[in-house]
Amino acid sequence: MKDRSQGFDLARLIEERGAERYELHTRHLNHQLPRMLHTLGFDKVYERAEGAYFWDADGNDYLDMLAGFGVMGLGRHHPVVRRALHDVLDASLADLTRFDCQPLPGLLAEKLLAHSPHLDRVFFGNSGTEAVETALKFARYATGKPRILYCDHAFHGLTAGSLSVNGERGFRDGFAPLLPDTAIALGDLDALRRELKRGDVAGLVVEPIQGKGVHASPPGFLREAQDLLHRHKAVLVVDEVQTGLGRTGDFYAYQHEEGVEPDLLCVAKALSGGYVPVGATIGKDWIFKRVYSSMDRVLVHSASFGSNAQAMAAGLAVLAVMEDEETVANARRTGDLLRERLAALVGRYELLHEVRGRGLMIGIEFGRPSSLRLRSRWAMLQAARKGLFAQMVVVPLLQKHRILTQVSGDHLEVIKLIPPLVIGEPEVDRFVTAFTAVMDDAHSGGGLVWDFGRTLVKQAVANR
The missing domain is CATH 3.40.640.10 (Type I PLP-dependent aspartate aminotransferase-like (Major domain))
Incomplete structure (x- = not known):
């Protein structure tokens, strides 16, 4: 019997139409998703993925600390x-x-x-x-x-x-x-x-x-x-x-x-x-x-x-x-290391209030700063929409440091880390270094964090 599907070529279809991905989604699926991704600067085009990393068309690697909302426990394409x-x-x-x-x-x-x-x-x-x-x-x-x-x-x-x-x-x-x-x-x-x-x-x-x-x-x-x-x-x-x-x-x-x-x-x-x-x-x-x-x-x-x-x-x-591969033991060991290194930063940054969790499920909570200079900016964000500061941290982590994270819930000043359970010390080093740089930027009062904060405030006010 003749295979009537022999004319279907998935690789060719992706090659020919893959560049339309955001336009196709806007026309035929949830039109708000591409809009949201564009606002955040998250409208990336990832070409391939393996383990705890993505790569774009230019060969830049991105560390995945989200694991597809926890689906990719073993990383991608094990x-x-x-x-x-x-x-x-x-x-x-x-x-x-x-x-x-x-x-x-x-x-x-x-x-x-x-x-x-x-x-x-x-x-x-x-x-x-x-x-x-x-x-x-x-x-x-x-x-x-x-x-x-x-x-x-x-x-x-x-x-x-x-x-x-x-x-x-x-x-x-x-x-x-x-x-x-x-x-x-x-x-x-x-x-x-x-x-x-x-x-x-x-x-x-x-x-x-x-x-x-x-x-x-x-x-x-x-x-x-x-x-x-x-x-x-x-x-x-x-x-x-x-x-x-x-x-x-x-x-x-x-x-x-x-x-x-x-x-x-x-x-x-x-x-x-x-x-x-x-x-x-x-x-x-x-x-x-x-x-x-x-x-x-x-x-x-x-x-x-x-x-x-x-x-x-x-x-x-x-x-x-x-x-x-003793995945559970690795999650416990690597999670303890990541949480301890992040918790050590709490006394260093007044916007950083708590680090909590178990294994490789970690919450980083931000809160009202003590200094008058930062308190006024915090109040502005809270008046517009609670949760904006956490989003302001997530964005430069991706834009500047190529690390994908998420805010832990609507109106929450919490970032949740749920990376693939296969990460190790090199990924911990990369995340902590990037997070420290973002915190330094936020506490200096300038840079990408607060610039993006103004964009988010305008967006939050416009959506009311």
Whole structure:
């Protein structure tokens, strides 16, 4: 049979049309994204990527301290993951027949459960938000209760269910009505007790370290919350979509606290290897057996592309690389070094207030300076829009030092560092040197930082 697709040449298409990337996006996708990138000077054209670096057409390298919002745990184009995907495509497996049981999902589940010995079963979806959606459904069905508790400033996804437990109003506005839910402050056990006494709580979903602002749950909170929930026949759902798979220097972030054993656990992002989207909801046997209680309910929760061979192969390759290359230990060691070197700068710069986090998940928080000269400039920024100073630091890090970072959330004066877990001392040196130069510039009262600040203030005022 003639291959009718033989005329399609992807490399040629990219070569011929690649220069139109921003125009195409403006016309056909989210038109505000190119506008925002242009305003920030982030409208770069990256030609290739490997490990923790990008390169532009001129051969300039850029250090990636963002990792695709945490997806690129092993960096870009890891050869082992890449080879596994080639191998699974070449195998021509009878994938997604839906009326058989392929080996790769079971093998990946087995590997994940080896890192979660108190959990028993896995459901594979396609993203972090799907993993959370699954956990919410399973918690409600297994307990027979409707309400989910979550924490202020949490981020658990943007589909309707996960949006219901998203603690940022800016994401929720205009999308109501959502699921019945209640927010409590991270660490507030008294609030948790009050809500549980109402008798309608299915569970609490919590990030061990919140991505928005990089705030860790207080010591002992997860363990005490778990005990309270179980007393009231509710479940603990731990969202490790960003913190899991070594990000915080342990395989899961909840493992930093002794005695914590979530009933449901959500992972995604880094499990993909940066190639094929994959999410997993890992849970206790009794929960899965209640949801899938009979053959009539065998498809009561499923995903069309869940457990596909490419995603499973990528996940298996990622876990093998993490073991072989001791990725978790590297994240802990390199994260400690980076955090210590940044924390040493706090006493040196009055605009720098705190450095916090675990492993290679680090928050750098800025705050009101003490000197009158800088205080007036800070007040001007805060009056225009909170979070502008952090953005003013992110921009010269990219423009002048070719380092990609992000502000940790809307209206937050926090930069979040979540680099690929494969970085080492050379990348720490490069970032700290660049960050020190930007701080020197900001405290001198001139230069690129404050020049760009005026642009941001005008933009913020114009958007009101």
